[in-house]
Amino acid sequence: MKVFGLIGHPLSHSFSKGYFEEKFRREGIRDCVYENFPLPDIAQFPALLQQQPDLCGLNVTIPYKEAVLPWLDGLSPAAEQVKAVNCIQFHEGTLTGFNTDVTGFKRSLQPLLKPHHTHALILGTGGAAKAVKFVLQELNIPFMVVSRSAQPGVITYDALDKDIIAGHTIIINTSPLGMYPQTDTAPALPYECITRHHLLYDLIYNPAKTLFLQQGEAKGAAIKNGHEMLVLQAEASWDIWSNE
Template sequence: MKVYGLIGYPLSHSFSKGFFAEKFQREGITGCVYENFPLTSISELPALLERTDLYGINVTIPYKEAVLPFLDEFSPAAEQIKAVNCICFHAGKRKGFNTDVIGFKRSLLPLIKPHHTHALILGTGGAAKAVMFVLEELNIPFTVVSRSAQPGTVAYEALDAAVIEMHTIIINTSPVGMYPQTDAAPALPYDAITRHHLLYDLIYNPAETLFLQKGAAQGAVTKNGHEMLVLQAEASWEIWNEKQ
Protein backbone atom coordinates (compact mmCIF):
# COMPACT_ATOMS: atom_id res chain seq x y z
CA MET A 1 0.00 0.00 0.00
CA LYS A 2 1.36 3.41 -0.99
CA VAL A 3 0.75 5.97 1.73
CA TYR A 4 0.36 9.68 1.03
CA GLY A 5 -0.64 12.26 3.59
CA LEU A 6 -0.84 15.71 5.08
CA ILE A 7 1.19 17.12 7.96
CA GLY A 8 0.16 20.19 9.92
CA TYR A 9 -1.70 21.07 13.11
CA PRO A 10 -4.60 21.04 13.61
CA LEU A 11 -6.00 19.12 10.66
CA SER A 12 -9.66 18.82 11.63
CA HIS A 13 -10.81 20.95 8.67
CA SER A 14 -8.29 19.79 6.07
CA PHE A 15 -9.36 19.68 2.42
CA SER A 16 -6.80 17.17 1.19
CA LYS A 17 -7.92 13.89 2.79
CA GLY A 18 -11.46 14.09 1.45
CA PHE A 19 -10.21 15.28 -1.95
CA PHE A 20 -7.85 12.36 -2.43
CA ALA A 21 -10.29 9.77 -1.08
CA GLU A 22 -12.82 10.96 -3.66
CA LYS A 23 -10.17 11.11 -6.40
CA PHE A 24 -8.98 7.56 -5.73
CA GLN A 25 -12.55 6.24 -5.86
CA ARG A 26 -13.56 8.28 -8.93
CA GLU A 27 -10.48 7.36 -10.97
CA GLY A 28 -10.23 3.74 -9.83
CA ILE A 29 -6.83 4.28 -8.20
CA THR A 30 -6.03 1.27 -6.02
CA GLY A 31 -3.22 0.42 -3.63
CA CYS A 32 -3.08 4.02 -2.36
CA VAL A 33 -4.31 5.70 0.80
CA TYR A 34 -4.17 9.34 1.96
CA GLU A 35 -3.95 9.99 5.68
CA ASN A 36 -3.80 12.99 7.99
CA PHE A 37 -0.70 13.22 10.21
CA PRO A 38 -1.41 15.91 12.83
CA LEU A 39 2.01 16.74 14.28
CA THR A 40 1.92 18.76 17.47
CA SER A 41 5.59 19.62 16.89
CA ILE A 42 7.93 19.52 13.88
CA SER A 43 10.17 17.32 16.07
CA GLU A 44 7.71 14.48 15.31
CA LEU A 45 8.53 14.65 11.58
CA PRO A 46 11.75 12.54 11.50
CA ALA A 47 9.90 9.47 12.82
CA LEU A 48 7.26 9.86 10.11
CA LEU A 49 9.93 10.22 7.42
CA GLU A 50 11.37 6.84 8.42
CA ARG A 51 8.25 5.06 7.10
CA THR A 52 9.14 3.03 4.02
CA ASP A 53 5.56 3.02 2.71
CA LEU A 54 5.41 6.83 2.48
CA TYR A 55 5.40 8.14 -1.10
CA GLY A 56 4.40 11.78 -0.75
CA ILE A 57 3.47 14.40 1.81
CA ASN A 58 1.51 17.64 1.66
CA VAL A 59 2.41 20.31 4.20
CA THR A 60 0.09 22.90 5.70
CA ILE A 61 0.14 25.45 8.53
CA PRO A 62 2.26 25.81 10.61
CA TYR A 63 5.04 23.73 8.99
CA LYS A 64 5.50 25.08 5.44
CA GLU A 65 8.76 26.73 6.47
CA ALA A 66 9.69 24.45 9.36
CA VAL A 67 10.09 21.45 7.01
CA LEU A 68 12.89 23.07 5.00
CA PRO A 69 15.82 21.74 7.09
CA PHE A 70 14.55 18.17 6.62
CA LEU A 71 14.73 18.32 2.80
CA ASP A 72 17.58 17.70 0.34
CA GLU A 73 16.40 19.58 -2.76
CA PHE A 74 13.88 22.24 -3.74
CA SER A 75 11.98 23.29 -6.84
CA PRO A 76 12.83 26.83 -8.06
CA ALA A 77 9.55 28.18 -6.62
CA ALA A 78 10.08 26.54 -3.21
CA GLU A 79 13.70 27.77 -3.20
CA GLN A 80 12.66 31.37 -3.83
CA ILE A 81 9.57 31.46 -1.62
CA LYS A 82 11.21 29.50 1.20
CA ALA A 83 7.98 27.58 1.78
CA VAL A 84 7.05 23.99 0.88
CA ASN A 85 3.62 22.38 0.74
CA CYS A 86 4.53 19.19 -1.16
CA ILE A 87 7.34 16.71 -0.50
CA CYS A 88 8.35 14.03 -2.98
CA PHE A 89 10.58 11.05 -2.18
CA HIS A 90 12.81 9.83 -5.01
CA ALA A 91 16.15 8.03 -5.20
CA GLY A 92 16.67 8.39 -1.48
CA LYS A 93 16.17 12.16 -1.54
CA ARG A 94 13.41 14.41 -0.25
CA LYS A 95 12.49 17.24 -2.61
CA GLY A 96 10.26 20.15 -1.66
CA PHE A 97 7.80 21.86 -4.00
CA ASN A 98 5.36 24.75 -3.72
CA THR A 99 2.21 23.69 -5.54
CA ASP A 100 0.34 26.80 -4.37
CA VAL A 101 2.28 28.49 -7.17
CA ILE A 102 1.08 25.92 -9.71
CA GLY A 103 -2.53 26.02 -8.53
CA PHE A 104 -2.70 29.81 -8.47
CA LYS A 105 -1.10 30.22 -11.89
CA ARG A 106 -3.33 27.64 -13.58
CA SER A 107 -6.49 29.18 -12.11
CA LEU A 108 -5.48 32.79 -12.83
CA LEU A 109 -4.30 32.49 -16.44
CA PRO A 110 -7.73 31.94 -18.07
CA LEU A 111 -8.98 35.16 -16.45
CA ILE A 112 -6.18 37.50 -17.57
CA LYS A 113 -7.15 40.07 -20.20
CA PRO A 114 -4.97 42.66 -21.98
CA HIS A 115 -6.17 45.42 -19.64
CA HIS A 116 -5.01 43.48 -16.56
CA THR A 117 -1.61 45.15 -16.42
CA HIS A 118 -0.98 45.88 -12.71
CA ALA A 119 -1.90 44.02 -9.52
CA LEU A 120 -2.49 44.74 -5.87
CA ILE A 121 -1.61 41.94 -3.45
CA LEU A 122 -3.44 42.25 -0.14
CA GLY A 123 -1.38 40.63 2.63
CA THR A 124 2.26 39.74 3.22
CA GLY A 125 2.24 36.10 4.39
CA GLY A 126 3.38 32.89 2.73
CA ALA A 127 0.44 32.84 0.31
CA ALA A 128 1.37 36.35 -0.81
CA LYS A 129 4.86 35.13 -1.67
CA ALA A 130 3.42 32.41 -3.92
CA VAL A 131 1.26 35.02 -5.66
CA MET A 132 4.28 37.32 -6.10
CA PHE A 133 6.25 34.48 -7.71
CA VAL A 134 3.49 33.86 -10.26
CA LEU A 135 3.01 37.54 -11.12
CA GLU A 136 6.76 37.88 -11.66
CA GLU A 137 6.64 34.89 -14.02
CA LEU A 138 3.78 36.56 -15.91
CA ASN A 139 5.58 39.93 -16.00
CA ILE A 140 2.69 41.65 -14.21
CA PRO A 141 3.96 44.48 -11.94
CA PHE A 142 2.43 44.43 -8.46
CA THR A 143 2.14 46.45 -5.28
CA VAL A 144 1.89 44.73 -1.89
CA VAL A 145 -0.57 46.15 0.64
CA SER A 146 -0.24 45.65 4.40
CA ARG A 147 -1.95 47.01 7.48
CA SER A 148 0.93 49.41 8.07
CA ALA A 149 3.43 50.77 5.56
CA GLN A 150 6.70 48.83 5.54
CA PRO A 151 9.66 48.75 3.16
CA GLY A 152 8.30 47.40 -0.12
CA THR A 153 4.63 47.72 0.85
CA VAL A 154 1.94 50.38 1.07
CA ALA A 155 -0.74 50.76 3.74
CA TYR A 156 -4.45 50.42 3.05
CA GLU A 157 -4.86 54.13 3.82
CA ALA A 158 -2.80 54.91 0.68
CA LEU A 159 -5.30 53.18 -1.62
CA ASP A 160 -7.31 55.90 -3.33
CA ALA A 161 -9.42 55.80 -6.47
CA ALA A 162 -6.41 56.49 -8.71
CA VAL A 163 -4.49 53.50 -7.29
CA ILE A 164 -7.51 51.21 -7.71
CA GLU A 165 -8.07 52.42 -11.27
CA MET A 166 -4.48 51.57 -12.21
CA HIS A 167 -4.38 48.18 -10.52
CA THR A 168 -6.98 46.13 -12.37
CA ILE A 169 -6.09 42.88 -10.60
CA ILE A 170 -6.69 42.77 -6.83
CA ILE A 171 -5.71 39.56 -5.01
CA ASN A 172 -6.61 38.96 -1.37
CA THR A 173 -4.08 36.65 0.30
CA SER A 174 -5.03 37.75 3.82
CA PRO A 175 -7.50 35.88 6.07
CA VAL A 176 -9.85 38.89 6.18
CA GLY A 177 -13.37 37.66 5.40
CA MET A 178 -12.68 33.99 6.11
CA TYR A 179 -15.27 31.95 8.02
CA PRO A 180 -16.44 32.65 10.71
CA GLN A 181 -15.61 36.40 10.33
CA THR A 182 -17.60 36.62 7.10
CA ASP A 183 -18.78 40.21 7.66
CA ALA A 184 -15.24 41.60 7.19
CA ALA A 185 -13.57 42.78 3.99
CA PRO A 186 -10.22 44.44 3.17
CA ALA A 187 -10.44 48.22 3.50
CA LEU A 188 -10.60 49.35 -0.13
CA PRO A 189 -12.41 52.19 -1.95
CA TYR A 190 -14.75 49.69 -3.61
CA ASP A 191 -16.61 52.47 -5.47
CA ALA A 192 -13.52 52.80 -7.70
CA ILE A 193 -13.75 49.17 -8.87
CA THR A 194 -15.14 48.69 -12.38
CA ARG A 195 -16.01 45.92 -14.84
CA HIS A 196 -12.37 46.03 -15.97
CA HIS A 197 -11.22 44.70 -12.59
CA LEU A 198 -10.47 41.12 -11.59
CA LEU A 199 -10.85 40.36 -7.89
CA TYR A 200 -9.32 37.07 -6.74
CA ASP A 201 -9.69 35.83 -3.16
CA LEU A 202 -7.56 32.90 -1.98
CA ILE A 203 -10.27 32.22 0.62
CA TYR A 204 -12.76 29.50 -0.36
CA ASN A 205 -14.93 29.44 2.78
CA PRO A 206 -17.28 31.22 2.33
CA ALA A 207 -17.47 30.68 -1.43
CA GLU A 208 -18.20 34.38 -1.92
CA THR A 209 -16.47 36.61 0.59
CA LEU A 210 -17.64 40.16 1.25
CA PHE A 211 -14.57 41.28 -0.76
CA LEU A 212 -15.86 39.37 -3.80
CA GLN A 213 -19.46 40.48 -3.22
CA LYS A 214 -18.41 44.13 -3.21
CA GLY A 215 -16.37 43.63 -6.39
CA ALA A 216 -19.18 41.80 -8.18
CA ALA A 217 -21.58 44.61 -7.26
CA GLN A 218 -19.29 46.96 -9.22
CA GLY A 219 -19.25 44.65 -12.25
CA ALA A 220 -15.83 43.11 -11.62
CA VAL A 221 -14.90 39.54 -12.53
CA THR A 222 -14.44 37.54 -9.31
CA LYS A 223 -12.81 34.25 -8.36
CA ASN A 224 -12.42 32.40 -5.06
CA GLY A 225 -9.67 30.03 -3.96
CA HIS A 226 -11.42 26.68 -4.39
CA GLU A 227 -10.11 25.88 -7.88
CA MET A 228 -6.59 26.87 -6.79
CA LEU A 229 -6.89 24.37 -3.92
CA VAL A 230 -8.02 21.60 -6.29
CA LEU A 231 -5.28 22.40 -8.82
CA GLN A 232 -2.51 22.46 -6.21
CA ALA A 233 -3.69 19.05 -4.94
CA GLU A 234 -3.69 17.68 -8.50
CA ALA A 235 -0.21 19.16 -9.00
CA SER A 236 0.99 17.26 -5.92
CA TRP A 237 -0.34 14.02 -7.41
CA GLU A 238 1.46 14.77 -10.69
CA ILE A 239 4.73 15.40 -8.84
CA TRP A 240 4.46 12.21 -6.79
CA ASN A 241 3.78 10.09 -9.86
CA GLU A 242 5.90 11.63 -12.60
CA LYS A 243 8.79 9.64 -14.05
CA GLN A 244 11.90 11.15 -12.50
Protein backbone atom coordinates in the same frame (compact mmCIF):
# COMPACT_ATOMS: atom_id res chain seq x y z
CA MET B 1 -0.09 0.74 1.34
CA LYS B 2 1.28 4.07 0.12
CA VAL B 3 0.50 6.89 2.53
CA PHE B 4 0.09 10.49 1.43
CA GLY B 5 -1.13 13.34 3.56
CA LEU B 6 -1.28 16.93 4.66
CA ILE B 7 0.59 18.76 7.42
CA GLY B 8 -0.47 22.09 8.89
CA HIS B 9 -2.45 23.45 11.82
CA PRO B 10 -5.35 23.56 12.11
CA LEU B 11 -6.62 21.23 9.39
CA SER B 12 -10.36 21.52 9.99
CA HIS B 13 -10.61 23.60 6.79
CA SER B 14 -8.66 21.09 4.72
CA PHE B 15 -9.63 20.47 1.11
CA SER B 16 -6.97 17.87 0.32
CA LYS B 17 -8.13 14.77 2.22
CA GLY B 18 -11.61 14.75 0.73
CA TYR B 19 -10.25 15.53 -2.73
CA PHE B 20 -7.73 12.71 -2.78
CA GLU B 21 -10.08 10.17 -1.20
CA GLU B 22 -12.58 10.88 -3.96
CA LYS B 23 -9.82 10.80 -6.59
CA PHE B 24 -8.59 7.40 -5.37
CA ARG B 25 -12.15 6.03 -5.36
CA ARG B 26 -13.01 7.47 -8.78
CA GLU B 27 -9.83 6.26 -10.44
CA GLY B 28 -9.71 2.86 -8.74
CA ILE B 29 -6.47 3.55 -6.91
CA ARG B 30 -6.60 0.99 -4.11
CA ASP B 31 -3.02 0.98 -2.81
CA CYS B 32 -3.01 4.60 -1.59
CA VAL B 33 -4.49 6.48 1.35
CA TYR B 34 -4.46 10.18 2.21
CA GLU B 35 -4.51 11.37 5.82
CA ASN B 36 -4.46 14.64 7.73
CA PHE B 37 -1.50 15.09 10.06
CA PRO B 38 -2.17 18.20 12.18
CA LEU B 39 1.06 19.40 13.78
CA PRO B 40 0.69 22.00 16.53
CA ASP B 41 4.42 22.68 16.10
CA ILE B 42 6.61 22.09 13.02
CA ALA B 43 9.26 20.72 15.40
CA GLN B 44 7.07 17.57 15.50
CA PHE B 45 7.77 16.94 11.81
CA PRO B 46 10.70 14.51 12.36
CA ALA B 47 8.59 12.48 14.79
CA LEU B 48 5.83 12.23 12.17
CA LEU B 49 8.31 10.81 9.67
CA GLN B 50 9.33 8.14 12.18
CA GLN B 51 5.72 7.30 13.04
CA GLN B 52 4.70 7.02 9.37
CA PRO B 53 7.34 4.93 7.59
CA ASP B 54 5.05 4.38 4.58
CA LEU B 55 4.81 8.08 3.72
CA CYS B 56 5.31 8.66 0.01
CA GLY B 57 4.33 12.32 -0.23
CA LEU B 58 2.97 15.24 1.75
CA ASN B 59 1.15 18.45 1.08
CA VAL B 60 1.92 21.43 3.32
CA THR B 61 -0.51 24.15 4.32
CA ILE B 62 -0.72 27.10 6.73
CA PRO B 63 1.42 27.88 8.69
CA TYR B 64 4.29 25.63 7.59
CA LYS B 65 4.95 26.37 3.92
CA GLU B 66 8.10 28.24 4.89
CA ALA B 67 8.80 26.69 8.30
CA VAL B 68 9.23 23.19 6.83
CA LEU B 69 12.19 24.19 4.64
CA PRO B 70 14.98 23.32 7.13
CA TRP B 71 13.80 19.69 7.21
CA LEU B 72 14.04 19.17 3.45
CA ASP B 73 16.99 17.80 1.50
CA GLY B 74 16.34 19.83 -1.64
CA LEU B 75 13.98 22.16 -3.47
CA SER B 76 12.63 22.36 -7.00
CA PRO B 77 13.68 25.46 -8.96
CA ALA B 78 10.32 27.19 -8.33
CA ALA B 79 10.32 26.33 -4.62
CA GLU B 80 13.90 27.58 -4.37
CA GLN B 81 12.87 30.94 -5.78
CA VAL B 82 9.61 31.22 -3.86
CA LYS B 83 11.14 29.94 -0.61
CA ALA B 84 7.86 28.22 0.22
CA VAL B 85 6.75 24.62 -0.22
CA ASN B 86 3.32 23.01 -0.39
CA CYS B 87 4.33 19.59 -1.73
CA ILE B 88 7.02 17.19 -0.52
CA GLN B 89 8.28 14.28 -2.58
CA PHE B 90 9.75 11.26 -0.76
CA HIS B 91 12.32 9.37 -2.82
CA GLU B 92 15.03 6.98 -1.64
CA GLY B 93 15.23 8.55 1.77
CA THR B 94 15.36 12.14 0.57
CA LEU B 95 12.71 14.83 0.86
CA THR B 96 12.35 17.37 -1.95
CA GLY B 97 10.08 20.39 -1.70
CA PHE B 98 7.95 21.68 -4.57
CA ASN B 99 5.55 24.57 -4.93
CA THR B 100 2.48 23.44 -6.85
CA ASP B 101 0.61 26.56 -5.68
CA VAL B 102 2.59 28.26 -8.45
CA THR B 103 1.20 25.84 -11.04
CA GLY B 104 -2.35 25.98 -9.71
CA PHE B 105 -2.51 29.75 -9.43
CA LYS B 106 -0.99 30.42 -12.84
CA ARG B 107 -3.29 28.00 -14.68
CA SER B 108 -6.32 29.37 -12.83
CA LEU B 109 -5.49 33.06 -13.32
CA GLN B 110 -4.42 33.18 -16.96
CA PRO B 111 -7.83 32.54 -18.57
CA LEU B 112 -9.29 35.47 -16.59
CA LEU B 113 -6.80 38.12 -17.69
CA LYS B 114 -7.96 40.93 -19.97
CA PRO B 115 -5.85 43.60 -21.68
CA HIS B 116 -6.69 46.13 -18.96
CA HIS B 117 -5.45 43.80 -16.19
CA THR B 118 -1.96 45.29 -16.15
CA HIS B 119 -1.08 45.82 -12.45
CA ALA B 120 -1.90 43.85 -9.31
CA LEU B 121 -2.30 44.26 -5.58
CA ILE B 122 -1.31 41.27 -3.44
CA LEU B 123 -3.04 41.25 -0.06
CA GLY B 124 -0.90 39.41 2.50
CA THR B 125 2.73 38.41 2.88
CA GLY B 126 2.70 34.68 3.75
CA GLY B 127 3.85 31.64 1.80
CA ALA B 128 0.91 31.78 -0.61
CA ALA B 129 1.72 35.41 -1.40
CA LYS B 130 5.21 34.35 -2.43
CA ALA B 131 3.77 31.91 -4.96
CA VAL B 132 1.49 34.64 -6.31
CA LYS B 133 4.46 37.02 -6.67
CA PHE B 134 6.38 34.37 -8.59
CA VAL B 135 3.52 33.87 -11.05
CA LEU B 136 2.95 37.59 -11.59
CA GLN B 137 6.64 38.03 -12.30
CA GLU B 138 6.47 35.20 -14.84
CA LEU B 139 3.49 36.93 -16.47
CA ASN B 140 5.26 40.33 -16.42
CA ILE B 141 2.49 41.88 -14.29
CA PRO B 142 3.86 44.55 -11.89
CA PHE B 143 2.45 44.36 -8.37
CA MET B 144 2.31 46.02 -4.98
CA VAL B 145 2.08 44.07 -1.72
CA VAL B 146 -0.33 45.18 1.02
CA SER B 147 -0.21 44.19 4.68
CA ARG B 148 -1.53 45.38 8.03
CA SER B 149 1.97 46.41 9.09
CA ALA B 150 4.53 48.41 7.14
CA GLN B 151 7.56 46.50 5.86
CA PRO B 152 10.21 47.21 3.23
CA GLY B 153 8.48 46.94 -0.15
CA VAL B 154 5.06 46.60 1.48
CA ILE B 155 2.35 49.23 1.91
CA THR B 156 -0.38 49.22 4.53
CA TYR B 157 -4.12 49.10 3.94
CA ASP B 158 -4.32 52.65 5.24
CA ALA B 159 -2.25 53.78 2.26
CA LEU B 160 -4.75 52.49 -0.30
CA ASP B 161 -6.64 55.25 -2.07
CA LYS B 162 -8.73 55.73 -5.19
CA ASP B 163 -5.70 56.20 -7.44
CA ILE B 164 -3.95 53.05 -6.25
CA ILE B 165 -7.11 50.98 -6.63
CA ALA B 166 -7.79 52.45 -10.08
CA GLY B 167 -4.25 51.66 -11.20
CA HIS B 168 -4.26 48.07 -9.94
CA THR B 169 -7.08 46.21 -11.64
CA ILE B 170 -6.11 42.79 -10.28
CA ILE B 171 -6.54 42.36 -6.52
CA ILE B 172 -5.48 39.03 -5.03
CA ASN B 173 -6.26 38.07 -1.44
CA THR B 174 -3.69 35.64 -0.06
CA SER B 175 -4.57 36.38 3.58
CA PRO B 176 -6.93 34.21 5.68
CA LEU B 177 -9.39 37.10 6.13
CA GLY B 178 -12.87 35.83 5.33
CA MET B 179 -12.05 32.14 5.68
CA TYR B 180 -14.58 29.92 7.44
CA PRO B 181 -15.57 30.28 10.26
CA GLN B 182 -14.67 34.02 10.30
CA THR B 183 -16.78 34.69 7.24
CA ASP B 184 -17.75 38.21 8.31
CA THR B 185 -14.19 39.54 7.84
CA ALA B 186 -12.55 40.96 4.72
CA PRO B 187 -9.41 42.89 3.78
CA ALA B 188 -9.80 46.58 4.60
CA LEU B 189 -10.05 47.95 1.08
CA PRO B 190 -11.87 51.06 -0.15
CA TYR B 191 -14.41 48.86 -1.93
CA GLU B 192 -16.26 51.91 -3.21
CA CYS B 193 -13.33 52.36 -5.63
CA ILE B 194 -13.74 48.91 -7.22
CA THR B 195 -15.16 48.96 -10.76
CA ARG B 196 -16.21 46.53 -13.47
CA HIS B 197 -12.65 46.69 -14.80
CA HIS B 198 -11.30 44.94 -11.71
CA LEU B 199 -10.60 41.27 -11.16
CA LEU B 200 -10.79 40.12 -7.53
CA TYR B 201 -9.18 36.75 -6.87
CA ASP B 202 -9.42 35.13 -3.43
CA LEU B 203 -7.24 32.13 -2.62
CA ILE B 204 -9.88 31.15 -0.04
CA TYR B 205 -12.41 28.56 -1.22
CA ASN B 206 -14.52 28.17 1.93
CA PRO B 207 -16.86 29.97 1.76
CA ALA B 208 -17.12 29.90 -2.01
CA LYS B 209 -17.91 33.60 -2.07
CA THR B 210 -16.10 35.51 0.66
CA LEU B 211 -17.11 38.96 1.80
CA PHE B 212 -14.14 40.26 -0.24
CA LEU B 213 -15.58 38.67 -3.39
CA GLN B 214 -19.15 39.69 -2.57
CA GLN B 215 -18.15 43.33 -2.30
CA GLY B 216 -16.22 43.17 -5.54
CA GLU B 217 -19.09 41.49 -7.34
CA ALA B 218 -21.46 44.20 -6.09
CA LYS B 219 -19.29 46.74 -7.92
CA GLY B 220 -19.36 44.75 -11.16
CA ALA B 221 -15.87 43.27 -10.84
CA ALA B 222 -14.94 39.81 -12.13
CA ILE B 223 -14.39 37.43 -9.21
CA LYS B 224 -12.71 34.06 -8.67
CA ASN B 225 -12.25 31.92 -5.58
CA GLY B 226 -9.44 29.49 -4.85
CA HIS B 227 -11.21 26.20 -5.54
CA GLU B 228 -9.88 25.66 -9.06
CA MET B 229 -6.38 26.61 -7.92
CA LEU B 230 -6.62 23.95 -5.19
CA VAL B 231 -7.71 21.29 -7.67
CA LEU B 232 -4.89 22.20 -10.06
CA GLN B 233 -2.23 22.26 -7.34
CA ALA B 234 -3.49 18.92 -5.99
CA GLU B 235 -3.23 17.33 -9.43
CA ALA B 236 0.25 18.81 -9.87
CA SER B 237 1.21 17.26 -6.51
CA TRP B 238 -0.12 13.89 -7.63
CA ASP B 239 1.87 14.12 -10.86
CA ILE B 240 5.04 14.65 -8.81
CA TRP B 241 4.30 11.73 -6.50
CA SER B 242 3.01 9.26 -9.07
CA ASN B 243 5.72 9.92 -11.63
CA GLU B 244 8.19 8.92 -8.99
